[in-house]
Amino acid sequence: MKINYKHFIFILLSIISLFFVYNDDFIYKEEIIKITDIEIVNTDEQKNFKGFKETHYYNEITGIITNGKNKGEKRVIKYENTESSIDTDKLRVNDKVFIKLGVIDGIKRDFYMWSLILLFIWLIYLVGKKRGLLSVLSLSINILLFYIGMVLYFKGINLLFLCVILSIIFSSVSLIIAGGKNEKTKSAIISSIISIITLLILTLIVVYFTKYKGININELKFLTVPAEDVIIPELIMGSLGAIMDVAITICSAISELIEKDKKISNENLIKSSKEIGKDIMSTMSGVLFFTYIAAGLPIFVLAARNGYNIFNFINANFSLELTRFLVGSIGLIMTIPISTRVAIKMFRGDNHE
Amino acid sequence: MNKILLLILLLLMLYIDKKRGFKLFLSLILNFGILVTIFYLIALGANPIIVSLLGCFIISYVILYLVNGKNIKTKSAFISVVIVLIITLALIFVVTKVSRIAGFGYESYEEINMYSYDIGLDYTNISISLILISLIGAMVDSSIAISSALYEVYDNNKKLGVKELYKSGINIGKDILCTTTNTLYFAFLGDFMTLIFWFYGTHTSFLEIINAKTFVAEVIKILFSASGCLLVIPVSAYITAHLVKNKHKSID
Structure with a gap:
């Protein structure tokens, strides 16, 4: 594949958008912390009535707030998670997580999703060239139309x-x-x-x-x-x-x-x-x-x-x-x-x- | 209601082709059995990734060989699916681990709170097998579309070399790109609408939605289904081109 200026612009746009999505904490109203340390304070094993054993981890999460008026402050939050991760997440250092009412509300996943979307667009372009990009266009229009449809539905149609x-x-x-x-x-x-x-x-x-x-x-x-x-x-x-x-x-x-x-x-x-x-x-x-x-x-x-x-x-x-x-x-x-x-x-x- | 729908489906299948329709109907029942077996083995504690990968091999074997018959087209489709499944699995593994989409989102809590969560099974692996199983049908579809169309091309012009065949395989792939992504998009949209209504009902903002576990999980699922179809296009074109050419040589 010959790399021309169009590819160059695409690559540049991809990198810029990734950089933006990774650092877009300021657009969120909820507090976001970037985890700097995870300490497992305690673990225990619980059993359900069928006898399946489940490990519970009681963590102390330390992180630095990355947005809002308290930006830069340190926070320490307790977080319990399980091996199964049915309603919890396995957090890691450097994760960005949302804080709601003093507890961890979920991982900031927009960056992961956007990376995968970009990867998909590149893949469809490499296989289908112009036709591939056309299908991305068609998909985008369909998503937009669906969104408009939903708005109209909620207006009572x-x-x-x-x-x-x-x-x-x-x-x-x-x-x-x-x-x-x-x-x-x-x-x-x-x-x-x-x-x-x-x-x-x-x-x-x-x-x-x-x-x-x-x-x-x-x-x-x-x-x-x-x-x-x-x-x-x-x-x-x-x-x-x-x-x-x-x-x-x-x-x-x-x-x-x-x-x-x-x-x-x-x-x-x-x-x-x-x-x-x-x-x-x-x-x-x-x-x-x-x-x-x-x-x-x-x-x-x-x-x-x-x-x-x-x-x-x-x-x-x-x-x-x-x-x-x-x-x-x-x-x-x-x-x-x-x-x-x-x-x-x-x-x-x-x-x- | 499903019984009546099932009956209508059977009649329509028989209308299109008696023999094939009947085979197809049987294969659907068989595939349902295979799926439930996969689910059950996972619930018993077998490694979800290995079970679902092997299960996907069996499923594609059933769809390709039992329904479409054993020939060079299905053979190359099967080989391509096996190769691409393994490549895709590696990607799914990484993405699922990194984005942590395992488990249930808030919208399911009402449905699952009757169960105990202490089940001792890592849902990360279950998410991986979920994505893998949901893409197998689409991957087989793309793969057989490429290999049969390419075989047709070869049949009409036996002088074409491997390179030309590969090229026309890619061209055929470009034709099916748009429709395949559409099929998947709308199939997922059917499921998605429920989620959108829930988000609306709970006044979830756009920014919250794009970080919600279930939403991201659904998007990743559809992206992998589509990417699986994409990856299978060049692989299937390459393998079919080589297989038909080799077969030709051995006949000479």
Whole structure:
């Protein structure tokens, strides 16, 4: 790779932003201390009723305040943590931690997150060059749109309605950035929108008849908004990416097939698209499956270590993750026939016999 | 409700392709069994990192060989996934240790306070295996996309050398970059929304959010899923290019 002035600017920007995020303590209202010394005053071992032993550490943390009006002062704070780190953190010297009401409230993690984001942008640039940066752009726009959507929701707009509108904007923006403005993109956008709406209607019908039976909505009970309001929009949003992915793949393939052989019959086109769909559905459903189900690991381990029957536990606690996976997969498979028909209609027009 | 959704999913899979749909459905059940076994072994006290790494190998074996069949495409995809998984694991290990995203955030306390926290298992390792398992599906997807498309290229033009094949593999990779990152982004967004609502309900400020354990953990998870897909592109292109060429030579 030749290093030109653009790379140089990128590298410079990365370093400056890292430096800034590491030293941005002054923008926080909460007191931050940089740990200079950790002394373990005492350790003991506690057992839970299943007999699992856990080491508790009682530390005295010494640090220097790095922001606010007490900057430069020394602080000594007691902190208890455990080997498991379920609700505590393993602190180290040179960590920056927040202090709230005289106790340690959490590690300052923004620097770690930003470093990883930068690393990811560099990686996507190295593999995808310009296309890679375009996907970063598309992601950023989507994050911004999502943020705007949330603001509107909190202003009182119905979330489901918002969700449909957002899906239309999301798919248009992402697909145009990914594929440029052309017939393929247009048909993919239309297919995504039709698929999203069909999926939404299907989900609403299933919910209407089953009334969330067998799904543990309690998982969402901690919310300050009604869980029923949130569940369906979440399910639909979660499927959107997969639906767009399938739509663009099928539409490109159909356009390719028609271009190669203008006389190809619609039956053959549908057959080919099923052939392609066969490959997509097996791997794409895997993407959703592992992304969602893996999220249940921490709580599963905690429950199992507390002597809960794992089969009852799976029934009660994996239901929502499973629903996410099922709705997503139904959405992506449904998109295969839908985008086939949309693409045939668009590329063939009405003049085809 | 899940039973009805499961039935709809099965019917749709069968509609696309009877034989493959049925196989896929079985493999999903099998994968669920493998996952629960991994979870259970971790809960019993087995090393989470080793168990989940081996588990990921088995899972990719199931997805690639049992569902897609044994051929040169799946072989190169499998090798690439194994290599990239090990590289990614090293990265995940470092990042998780440094950023200390193990355990639960404030929003889960209500859900977990019925349990005793004295369980004698380090959650750092559990976070590492969580990230590893959640990226395996996406990595297999990218890897097989590259190897099958590249095989198609080779099949249409057998004169291409290893270098040209590698180059066109990277080009194919560029095509799937945007859609893959999107798929992952939205899949995580579904989960993420809950968190955002919670933050809103508890009046958490933006600055607090970007330092919150759960938020940072979610961002790191999605970044690793996407990075895994990215890393697998050149590796898969390289391996497929070599495999198809070698096979060609041995036939000659």
